[in-house]
Amino acid sequence: MSAEPPTPRTAGPRTAGPEKVVVVGHGMVGHRLVEALLARPGTASDGTAAGRDITVLSQEPHRAYDRVALSATFDGAGAESLRLPQLDESRIDLRLGVSAASVDRAARAVLTSDGERISYDQLVLATGSYPFVPPVPGHDAAGCFVYRTLDDLAAINEAARSALATAPHRPAGVVIGGGLLGLEAANALRLLGLAPHIVEMAPHLMAVQLDEGGGALLGGLVAGLGVTVHCGTGTARVLTSASAAGGPAPARDGAGRVTGVELADGTVLPASVVVFATGVRPRDQLARDMGLDIGPRGGVLVNEACQSVSDPRVWAVGEVACVDGAVYGLVAPGYAMAETVADRLAGGAAVFPGADMSTKLKLLGVDVASFGDAHGRTPGALSVVLNDPVRRAYGKLVVSDDAATLLGGILVGDAGRYPMLRALVGSPLPADPSVLLAPEGAGASSADAGTGLAALPDSAQVCSCNAVSKGDLLTAISSGAATDVPGLKACTRAGTGCGSCVPALRQLLAVAGVAQSTALCEHFAASRAELFEITRGAGIRTFSELVTRYGRGRGCDICKPAVASILASLHTGDHILDGERGALQDTNDRHLANMQRYGTYSVVPRIPGGEITPAKLMVIARVAEDFGLYTKITGGQRIDLLGARLEQLPLIWKRLTDAGFESGHAYGKALRTVKSCVGSTWCRYGVQDSVGLAIELELRYRGLRSPHKLKGGVSGCARECAEARSKDFGVIATENGWNLYVGGNGGFRPRHAELLVSDVPTGELIMIIDRFLMFYIRTADRLQRTAAWIEAMDGGLDHLRDVIVNDSLGICADLEAAMARHITDYADEWQAVLADPARLARFASFVNAPAAPDPAISFTAERGQKVPVSLGGYPPIPADSPGPMGFSSQAPASG
Numbered sequence: 001m002s003a004e005p006p007t008p009r010t011a012g013p014r015t016a017g018p019e020k021v022v023v024v025g026h027g028m029v030g031h032r033l034v035e036a037l038l039a040r041p042g043t044a045s046d047g048t049a050a051g052r053d054i055t056v057l058s059q060e061p062h063r064a065y066d067r068v069a070l071s072a073t074f075d076g077a078g079a080e081s082l083r084l085p086q087l088d089e090s091r092i093d094l095r096l097g098v099s100a101a102s103v104d105r106a107a108r109a110v111l112t113s114d115g116e117r118i119s120y121d122q123l124v125l126a127t128g129s130y131p132f133v134p135p136v137p138g139h140d141a142a143g144c145f146v147y148r149t150l151d152d153l154a155a156i157n158e159a160a161r162s163a164l165a166t167a168p169h170r171p172a173g174v175v176i177g178g179g180l181l182g183l184e185a186a187n188a189l190r191l192l193g194l195a196p197h198i199v200e201m202a203p204h205l206m207a208v209q210l211d212e213g214g215g216a217l218l219g220g221l222v223a224g225l226g227v228t229v230h231c232g233t234g235t236a237r238v239l240t241s242a243s244a245a246g247g248p249a250p251a252r253d254g255a256g257r258v259t260g261v262e263l264a265d266g267t268v269l270p271a272s273v274v275v276f277a278t279g280v281r282p283r284d285q286l287a288r289d290m291g292l293d294i295g296p297r298g299g300v301l302v303n304e305a306c307q308s309v310s311d312p313r314v315w316a317v318g319e320v321a322c323v324d325g326a327v328y329g330l331v332a333p334g335y336a337m338a339e340t341v342a343d344r345l346a347g348g349a350a351v352f353p354g355a356d357m358s359t360k361l362k363l364l365g366v367d368v369a370s371f372g373d374a375h376g377r378t379p380g381a382l383s384v385v386l387n388d389p390v391r392r393a394y395g396k397l398v399v400s401d402d403a404a405t406l407l408g409g410i411l412v413g414d415a416g417r418y419p420m421l422r423a424l425v426g427s428p429l430p431a432d433p434s435v436l437l438a439p440e441g442a443g444a445s446s447a448d449a450g451t452g453l454a455a456l457p458d459s460a461q462v463c464s465c466n467a468v469s470k471g472d473l474l475t476a477i478s479s480g481a482a483t484d485v486p487g488l489k490a491c492t493r494a495g496t497g498c499g500s501c502v503p504a505l506r507q508l509l510a511v512a513g514v515a516q517s518t519a520l521c522e523h524f525a526a527s528r529a530e531l532f533e534i535t536r537g538a539g540i541r542t543f544s545e546l547v548t549r550y551g552r553g554r555g556c557d558i559c560k561p562a563v564a565s566i567l568a569s570l571h572t573g574d575h576i577l578d579g580e581r582g583a584l585q586d587t588n589d590r591h592l593a594n595m596q597r598y599g600t601y602s603v604v605p606r607i608p609g610g611e612i613t614p615a616k617l618m619v620i621a622r623v624a625e626d627f628g629l630y631t632k633i634t635g636g637q638r639i640d641l642l643g644a645r646l647e648q649l650p651l652i653w654k655r656l657t658d659a660g661f662e663s664g665h666a667y668g669k670a671l672r673t674v675k676s677c678v679g680s681t682w683c684r685y686g687v688q689d690s691v692g693l694a695i696e697l698e699l700r701y702r703g704l705r706s707p708h709k710l711k712g713g714v715s716g717c718a719r720e721c722a723e724a725r726s727k728d729f730g731v732i733a734t735e736n737g738w739n740l741y742v743g744g745n746g747g748f749r750p751r752h753a754e755l756l757v758s759d760v761p762t763g764e765l766i767m768i769i770d771r772f773l774m775f776y777i778r779t780a781d782r783l784q785r786t787a788a789w790i791e792a793m794d795g796g797l798d799h800l801r802d803v804i805v806n807d808s809l810g811i812c813a814d815l816e817a818a819m820a821r822h823i824t825d826y827a828d829e830w831q832a833v834l835a836d837p838a839r840l841a842r843f844a845s846f847v848n849a850p851a852a853p854d855p856a857i858s859f860t861a862e863r864g865q866k867v868p869v870s871l872g873g874y875p876p877i878p879a880d881s882p883g884p885m886g887f888s889s890q891a892p893a894s895g
């Protein structure tokens with residue numbers, strides 16, 4: 001039976017008398033607004049002080065309650081304890097369980113869900129947000145919940161109790177979303193007695209607020225509390241009693257009861273309860289239906305007075321308001337909006353002052369804080385990191401490019417310094433950032449651990465993060481307490497902070513005559529170079545075989561990508577995503593794209609030597625326009641296309657490969673670019689064809705995997721316009737041939753390349769570069785750049801010259817043969833993906849809804865192009881906010 005539209009009980013234009021204010025929504029902000037209105041003298045429509053006629057419509061059947069403290073109900077707090085301060089209900093008309101169904105703006109009247117028509121002079125929308133649920137199959141089955149209201153929590157409670165009563169073992173609950181709300185929900189499931197899991201698509205928890213280091217520590221701490229965390233993977237579907245793992249998707253959503261969750265990587269998590277904590281969206285349907293202007297990412301578009309830009313009699317506050325293009329997922333900005341509107345309705349001129357989006361909270365008993373420009377978005381921002389796994393604390397300070405001003409930071413595990421640091425944001429730094437981050441008692445100066453270590457007095461501080469002196473370290477070594485770097489770390493804490501003193505620890509051990517372990521990690525006793533030879537010699541093709549035969553355990557984040565790189569260098573014909581190799585790769589390689597902010601990806605086609613035809617430029621331009629991508633010319637003379645969603649990558653690459661483009665390997669530890677100047681073809685000073693050589697070299701080494709990223713450059717004369725000496729291999733033209741320089745690096749410790757050979761003809765030059773690169777790939781440490789590799793080599797550059805120019809070890813033929821194999825086997829990685837449905841399946845945000853975009857990603861405009869604004873976890877980031885958004889410690893729970 002279809003419902004009849006309710007018949008209005010009263011109708012007609014409003015009559016003169018006290019000003020009529022209708023507030024739609026009795027959440028935290030609606031409540032605060034009414035409180036603020038009641039505290040101010042009213043203004044009648046005829047201008048006299050005559051009180052105010054306030055009607056409040058509350059869809060929820062409860063009086064406003066403290067949503068921020070909602071989870072406390074699982075800690076034993078009763079719902080009554082969440083009640084907000086009692087309003088004087090004799091002065092308002094509060095309708096519980098009654099919602100605004102529609103608004104007739106012309107007649108200035110609200111039609112309620114129970115059929116009443118209420119006229120207004122001023123209408124305030126305070127309808128908050130609704131939880132977003134991704135459209136994965138089974139998302140609406142019995143046993144799936146969101147986490148927003150008292151009723152939601154009561155339903156979760158009920159489902160958990162019934163699962164506990166019937167399951168033979170401890171039942172599990174899966175929370176989808178690893179943001180703040182997801183962690184709260186996981187804790188709730190834990191308190192209810194379920195075994196909690198968190199599934200998070202980003203590589204780490206709380207990706208909106210934390211960086212990789214903070215997220216990794218948080219993940220470890222949370223795991224230690226019994227929550228199983230699955231990061232870097234999406235949800236394929238919710239399994240129900242009407243579907244089965246591996247079987248067909250449920251015939252229709254909602255069929256059956258939840259039995260588990262199938263992840264994008266195929267893992268099946270049996271579960272009785274599933275909670276979606278995948279972000280919120282402004283609840284603006286009523287406003288849309290009224291014809292009000294809506295913000296780009298939803299929310300009622302209001303001015304600085306929180307007044308709708310479309311109708312001066314309509315106001316919006318809290319999570320449903322979009323002020324200056326930003327929607328706020330915190331209660332404190334909502335309260336500020338409520339005060340602004342109350343003041344305006346009383347004839348004042350208040351404006352919304354903006355909001356401090358800093359976050360500090362204890363999740364599952366773990367301290368987490370994020371403040372200011374925590375992700376270092378300010379141009380030129382520098383970061384100082386203290387990662388102390390011994391104390392289980394992570395801290396990062398972001399400072400201005402001149403290191404004079406604190407811009408923001410992240411603290412995980414110990415947020416004791418949060419109040420002091422947050423207060424310092426924007427102010428001159430009172431001390432060295434490492435001192436501000438160091439644990440109590442750490443010294444204020446830092447020693448130069450990199451050079452002249454032997455000459456330093458024993459009192460010199462080697463580890464400034466943990467105030468460990470050279471004398472302390474030497475004592476630990478000479479007493480036998482420490483015989484290696486981990487030992488020194490364990491007994492002195494040196495090296496457990498930012499880690500920059502670890503090379504100094506090694507040097508000190510060497511100075512003291514202690515032999516050093518070169519083990520790759522705890523799973524392999526061999527160094528990377530030794531593993532390369534083992535893999536090569538034994539003809540090993542998989543990580544499993546290598547770790548079973550020559551290592552132990554199941555591997556880690558250090559050895560897996562290192563072995564993946566070795567296998568890629570040795571078995572050049574295999575695709576890096578095939579078989580178990582796909583799982584070894586780090587995030588970027590896994591998706592053949594660099595993951596950028598907020599889960600967007602970049603696309604970087606190869607433009608050999610930086611030379612490109614107008615037709616190809618037009619292809620890039622059209623692709624960028626069609627997919628709405630941000631475009632930027634890189635320092636390596638190619639074009640970055642940024643802002644792609646995961647599921648768009650194959651579509652974009654199809655267009656590019658059809659036009660003859662190939663992967664630029666911007667995501668891999670591999671050859672990136674060979675930069676060139678225009679050379680003798682165009683330049684009056686050029687003595688050689690630098691563009692031709694750069695293209696030849698880039699095509700020769702494209703796809704070459706290495707311990708670190710590799711770059712080259714070719715300059716057509718000594719003026720060096722290609723900046724070739726800042727590259728791993730740089731070639732500069734001479735009247736007689738080419739000079740080859742090696743070991744130049746940009747990055748944290750920039751280095752100029754040094755001259756290896758001079759005036760060599762092109763053929764010889766290429767042969768030497770072949771040998772140089774292969775020797776580096778075989779013998780460098782993991783993540784060791786060419787400069788550090790040469791520096792660490794016994795005999796340095798002279799030895800290198802002996803090996804690869806004079807063939808002192810007799811290995812050059814082998815090195816050349818290896819490079820020849822690479823060149824023959826090279827195939828474009830993206831083309832290979834596009835040709836194979838199994839490989840293509842990796843590129844979906846939601847596995848069973850491959851066309852569905854990741855709703856977590858949204859954009860705003862900057863200088864005529866789009867830029868991403870939020871990871872879409874909870875809560876969203878305002879477009880203009882330099883800092884992260886989150887639940888604010890400044891947010892008072894109640895008025």
Ligand SMILES: Cc1cc2nc3c(=O)[nH]c(=O)nc-3n(C[C@H](O)[C@H](O)[C@H](O)COP(=O)(O)OP(=O)(O)OC[C@H]3O[C@@H](n4cnc5c(N)ncnc54)[C@H](O)[C@@H]3O)c2cc1C
Nearest residue numbers: 025027028029059067099100127128318319330331887891
């Ligand atoms: C578990 C949890 C923990 C949180 N923790 C924090 C925290 O630590 N710090 C922080 O700052 N924020 C936190 N938040 C967010 C905070 O609760 C919100 O920012 C705040 O509640 C927003 O208030 P609001 O009034 O705008 O919206 P809401 O509180 O959502 O209230 C809106 C109300 O309007 C009602 N409504 C909607 N449409 C209609 C209609 N047509 N007619 C009548 N009524 C309608 C809704 O039913 C709802 O009751 C948390 C949220 C949750 C869920």
